[in-house]
Amino acid sequence: MPHYQARVLVHLRPSVLDPAGEATRSAANRLGVEGIENLRIGKVVEIELEASNEMDARQQVELMSDRLLANPVIEDWTLELKLS
Amino acid sequence: MPHYQARVLVHLRPSVLDPAGEATRSAANRLGVEGIENLRIGKVVEIELEASNEMDARQQVELMSDRLLANPVIEDWTLELKLS
Numbered sequence: 001m002p003h004y005q006a007r008v009l010v011h012l013r014p015s016v017l018d019p020a021g022e023a024t025r026s027a028a029n030r031l032g033v034e035g036i037e038n039l040r041i042g043k044v045v046e047i048e049l050e051a052s053n054e055m056d057a058r059q060q061v062e063l064m065s066d067r068l069l070a071n072p073v074i075e076d077w078t079l080e081l082k083l084s
Numbered sequence: 085m086p087h088y089q090a091r092v093l094v095h096l097r098p099s100v101l102d103p104a105g106e107a108t109r110s111a112a113n114r115l116g117v118e119g120i121e122n123l124r125i126g127k128v129v130e131i132e133l134e135a136s137n138e139m140d141a142r143q144q145v146e147l148m149s150d151r152l153l154a155n156p157v158i159e160d161w162t163l164e165l166k167l168s
Contacts, residue, residue, distance in 0.1 A: 001119070009128055024129070027152050033144045035134040037087070044093055044128040045108070050119040060117045068111050 001050045004057040005084040010070045010077045011042040045069050048084065057081060085134045088141040089168040094154045094161045095126040129153050132168065141165060 012018050018040050025039040047064075051057035058081055070077040096102050102124050109123040131148075135141035142165055154161040 024152055028148050031147065031151055033148050035144065036131060037134060038132040040130050042128045042130065044126045046095070046124045046126065047120060048122040050121060060119065063115065064112050064117050067115055068108055
């Protein structure tokens with residue numbers, strides 16, 4: 001069966017505050033990094049999986065993303081999938 | 085000044101255990117998702133910044149990544165940068 005490499009990026013929704021991101025942005029300023037306009041921290045889930053075809057792989061990872069990887073109240077996610 | 089969109093992916097080094105990833109993988113199996121061979125959870129930092137050129141933007145984000153975003157003992161990072 002073909003092997004796929006999936007990357008799920010989980011981000012806080014834009015309306016949700018990101019205190020860790022704000023703290024990192026302040027620390028970057030103290031470090032002398034200038035010009036930062038926005039900084040948000042999210043999660044990335046890298047998955048290697050075997051599936052009969054790309055549609056099947058996508059469905060499996062979408063199911064996981066909806067049910068396990070993201071909290072839909074405060075987060076949304078995007079999926080990048082490729083044959084490996 | 086031009087605006088850039090940087091994405092820093094911070095991953096645990098391959099030799100470092102990822103208990104959250106293992107727990108997620110087990111939960112995926114219970115959910116009926118089959119064929120997962122590997123699952124690792126990392127961080128993604130999305131940065132919008134202004135810089136005089138791409139080299140400058142890259143240097144600023146590399147400095148942040150080394151000093152603030154990743155713990156070099158257990159993590160490594162990769163940078164994707166594009167003009168926005």
